[in-house]
Amino acid sequence: PTTVLAYQHYQTFRDRLKGLPCRVDYLSRARTAAQSKVVLKGLAAGDVNILIGTHRILGKDVRFKDLGLLIVDEEQKFGVSVKEKLRQLKVNVDTLTMTATPIPRTLQFSLMGARDLSVISTPPPNRYPIQTEVHTFNEEVITDAINFEMSRNGQVFFVNNRISNLPELKALIERNIPDCRVVIGHGQMEPSQLEKIILDFVNYDYDVLLATTIIESGIDIPNANTIIINQAQNFGLSDLHQMRGRVGRSNKKAFCYLLAPPLSSLTTEGKRRLQAIENFSDLGSGIHIAMQDLDIRGAGNLLGAEQSGFVADLGYETYQKILSEAVRELKNEEFADLYTDEVKGEGQISGEGFVDECQVESDLELLLPADYVTGSSERMLLYRELDSLILDKDVEAFRSRLEDRFGPVPPETQELLRIVPLRRLATRLGTEKIFLKGGRMTLFFVSNPDSPFYQSQAFGKVIDYMMKYTRRCDLREQNGKRSMLIKDVSDVETAVGVLQEIVALPVKE
Known part of the structure; x- marks a missing residue:
């Protein structure tokens, strides 16, 4: 750049x-x-x-x-x-x-799986974390910081993003430290002149480089191990982290001084940015800073340019679910005329186009017992993995991994594994929720009574099954919500069998 x-x-x-x-x-x-x-x-x-x-x-x-x-x-x-x-x-x-600090949109792409992301969090040997301190603008702090760095033959970056103030600051430094060699560098200079200043600074012709954010991107000067950033509250999180990354590039202890007005006079966001940069000073913490940035600025409008929304309050998976639900809702309701053919095509044979996923509530024992998988965090990881499975072959692979690691699968876990095909079949039949309680199964269909699902062949199969087993089934409508009760369903295996039978029914023309 x-x-x-x-x-x-x-x-x-x-x-x-x-x-x-x-x-x-x-x-x-x-x-x-x-x-x-x-x-x-x-x-x-x-x-x-x-x-x-x-x-x-x-x-x-x-x-x-x-x-x-x-x-x-x-x-x-x-x-x-x-x-x-x-x-x-x-x-x-x-x-x-x-990048050390991916922008929120790039981070969003990688979190939702659109891009691969790999993190190099192990620093090179002999590197130390950069000591980061927030101060108000104070001549004494600036003088002490520069004097200490010069006493160990090091160099200093002084970042001030207003070009008009640079000569003023140069005079201030030279007044307090007469033997300090100061040079000014900024982007409005001739490229050849700026290049010469940077190279002279690399060659240790100067002690302090007084510059704008031109030094932010990648300049590698191992001998410069103190950076002072003036008006730090006006910079973004990634800017601050990038500038701090210009120091601490050798085996010397590095310092970063952020000069800002008293925290009480700053905006909430400005305060959060300075606190985040002060807290995350460990090596390899760029990804945490980027996450904070994503939280402060939001993931951004999907189609527009503005940044909005707090991702940490929702969690990323929930955000993606809500997003796809909103898109589906718009297709089925507000823009139904535009998507009539597509929606019909999706729901012609199955109800999948109308339901994203199916929730299951049950009074049956469906779990990984504590005496089977002893670690609670391990159980949570396995539950999460199981929740993301869709295909039978994936469930089989999951079952064989369980047997391999923990021994024969107990009956309550076998029942839990059958939830995956149950949810898949229920989604095909346009079911938003299933109750398995008291030996009965209740299927709750698409909640919008005007949905084209009720004209689809999937719902036709549900009606056919009810007509076939009139004594066992009961179709209901309460507060505009349609459901079907099926008796004599004592376990998940029976429930899966019932749904398989409905799906297998021939389609009537």
């Missing part, structure tokens, strides 16, 4: 691949027109094997001969539209995105 980071990556790649038959080049606004022309020509011909670049790669004049892999570093700095453009560079290009 920045010219400085692109140049740093270019140097690293070039040094590591020295002597190998591989040409590495880079594109950014810092390159001259003549240099860019040479790079683009080599790229189109396939001579450039690895291209490192900023958003400049999205230019219309950039043509790849055969693009195989796209790596996006500091993914949080690219908007959704930019990322989609990157994907269009080539159809089905393998993509790897890297």
Whole structure:
């Protein structure tokens, strides 16, 4: 995302691949027109094997001969539209995105299973957590922090996001510490001038780099181990974490000072951000910070651009369930005219299009006994796994794993396993809820009495079964809710048998 980071990556790649038959080049606004022309020509011909670049790669004049892999570093700095453009560079290009703090939407994609997510939470050896402190703006704190860092021959980043204030702060530092060498760097400078300042700072020509958030993305300067961030309340969580990540990149203890007005004068969100960044200072805690960010800002409107909603109050699975239920409800009710054919098609043979899942309530013993699976957390994990199963072959695999780990499956667990086919069959018959109590089974059908389900063949089969066993079945309607009571159902096995019989009934034309 920045010219400085692109140049740093270019140097690293070039040094590591020295002597190998591989040409590495880079594109950014810092390159001259003549240099860019040479790079683009080599790229189109396939001579450039690895291209490192900023958003400049999205230019219309950039043509790849055969693009195989796209790596996006500091993914949080690219908007959704930019990322989609990157994907269009080539159809089905393998993509790897890297970030310490994924933006809420990216995190949402991975949590709902649309993207794979892997977390590297083990830090390199000899790294220490960064000590993070929140202070009000105080000349004494700033002077002490810079003096301590200079006493151990280290360097300091001072981040202030208003360019107009930078000379003022430079004068303040030089007044308090006369022998301190301070340099200013920001994005409005000429790229070549900024590049020179960064390289001079890397070469230890200066003690303090007074900069805007230009230093946020990826700059690797192991000798800089103190960062002071002014007006920290105005930065987002991922910005703060990224800037803090510029220090502590060697085996020295690093410090991060966040300067902000008194917490009592901040907004609730500003306070939460500063508290989160102070609490999560362990190495590898970027994913926790991203989760906090997702909680504070919300997962975002699915179709729009704004951020809204608190995910932690619901839990992610519940959020996804509510979302799919809302979509189905709109299809069946508000936009029923538009989706008539689709809804009919879904529900023609079965009621699956009308019911997302079926709840089962029972007075039978359906459980994993404590003397069979002793650990309570282990039992919870097994219940969760069982809840996500749908197919019989998956249930069989689950049963064989249980036998393998814990021994022969007890009868109450056998009954619990039969709940999976029961729920699947009930969903096919448009059943929202099943009661298995007192030797009877009650099926509660789609709650909307005007639903097209009641004209579907699935409901036709239910009526046929009732006509066939009039003494055993009783169709009811209470407060607009339709249900069917079936007698002599003493266990889940019998219940599954009844539903299998209904599903197997021939379809009447």
